[in-house]
Amino acid sequence: MSGVVVPLNKKDDSEGRKPGVEPLMALVANDMEKVNRVILSKCGSDVQMIPEVARHLIDSGGKRLRPMLTLAAARMSGYEGEHHVTLAASVEFMHTATLLHDDVVDESDLRRGKLSARKLWGNEASVLVGDFLLGQAFRMMVDAGSMKALEVLSTAATVIAEGEVMQLATAKNLDTTQDEYMQVVHGKTAALFAAATEVGPILAGSNKGAVSAFRSYGTNLGLAFQLIDDALDYGGSSKTLGKNAGDDFREGKVTLPVLLCYRRGSESQRNFWREAIERGETDNSRLEEAIRLMHEHDALTDTIERARHYCNLASDALAIFDDSPHKRALNEVLEFILLRAH
């Protein structure tokens, strides 16, 4: 193994601070303010419902990790213009559009603990405002003026949709293999992280090796991010559940912890999973049983282990670059992602 190895067992760094996204946020704070302004202005429309729905989602937060990656990758690559702000905003719009369409596809009533847009305004508005944001995202990419970046982001749009369709096909299917599942994750999560990061060095006119390195960082970070999310839905390695935990179980999603647990279980345990995932028997006592089985079979710790593997790949990818505050901040994001599960 080459490059920086993420010190994953270390929960605090030398100053006693836990790894977090704060150093990244601090580095891109000025640019991020501009991104937020662009986001607000490009949500605007004479059609009143559009800013209403869009801002519901955009205001409901999340860390805006994807646009931060675009900004950081551009600056770390020596980019000195302003188009990275436009591309970062368009990346966030693509992400928001995906969330709106996902809620329709999953028939979700909640998103980040709030009522989902489809619940508040209906499926129609969610589909159409998603389309509007996707259109705006492309318009903004055109404004940024880089054909190469446009190619990367429009390709990501198709790969994301492919990943989501693939997920439909694997839905409730306990025979899904780890490989098939990772392919879904590649599409639905990693593709946008990869594109978001890759367009930074593209804007800067970096060489092919540097562009690939950032792409690899983004892809592997995205894979790890999704796996940790999957583990957290069952409480991660701790035994306390987060506030939105259990959603995947109730929706019958076949995620990595479920796959592992199903394969490693006894026949009667497999029966339990079939009842839960295929037939929707997912009351609270069954959720508790599911978590118990996951601990029995190390399904959560091993999911986190897989995520650690991808974080290591991401860190390796950045190893070709000289030390810099940006590089350190990007590596710290990897540690942060893994720590979330503990």
Add this chain to the structure above:
Amino acid sequence: MSGVVVPLNKKDDSEGRKPGVEPLMALVANDMEKVNRVILSKCGSDVQMIPEVARHLIDSGGKRLRPMLTLAAARMSGYEGEHHVTLAASVEFMHTATLLHDDVVDESDLRRGKLSARKLWGNEASVLVGDFLLGQAFRMMVDAGSMKALEVLSTAATVIAEGEVMQLATAKNLDTTQDEYMQVVHGKTAALFAAATEVGPILAGSNKGAVSAFRSYGTNLGLAFQLIDDALDYGGSSKTLGKNAGDDFREGKVTLPVLLCYRRGSESQRNFWREAIERGETDNSRLEEAIRLMHEHDALTDTIERARHYCNLASDALAIFDDSPHKRALNEVLEFILLRAH
């Protein structure tokens, strides 16, 4: 009034042939074959459901008027490359994506007389395959390499979505004015026709006046096209109904014939419309009554009259160009559109 006036009362031309799209089809036949090949190849995906759903829609026909307009406008503008084929295919993909999302929004079970994709594969697949096609459309635009064309088409994507959202807001609202309704039509139908036509001269590097002329042709053709569609849903000026007629009535759509009929009616007739459109009382005897009222108030002939107005604008827009087979074919499309309603 300047330019060529469409001879609308003449149903047959000097050779006794009815105006049609055949001359346009003949002019673009070679290019259109290439477009069809591109469409088939770009529907492909390792994710099996994507080509299945996409081809269901793409094979179910329609005249492919939009891509034909792109091809004809490019050639008429002297374009000699091959990128117009790529753009034409991406225009058709945008259109197909819109249809897929529309069916979800309208909860339609039928599309062009066949079961809709959402009925066959579910809302999820319709939303996601639509997203895939939209992503592919943008990838193909990038392939075509014209930033200006990309700008026009990505702007159209947002305007289409805005039009559809506006339509949600006017749904079942009989107080909608003609102006408001025309704004909806501008978005949901005319924007794509306009963009499809405009990108032709853009590729050819035509001057601003020529580009605007084609855009104006496309816009006004699109407006007329939608109004004739609205009239046909109630049988047009004839008293026989086409095979998919009555859909708008059953879905409670407030289209131009309805608006006119509602405004011109007596209080008891307005009450009839409120029961039908707002409360969904739309059985066959009520559809017959609706059509009777439309004839009583000239709602259909006046809708066709409005369409004729837009066709005249479209024809005027082309008047700056010298006579050519392409120009004649484009003008004939306008006559054809109006004739559909008789």
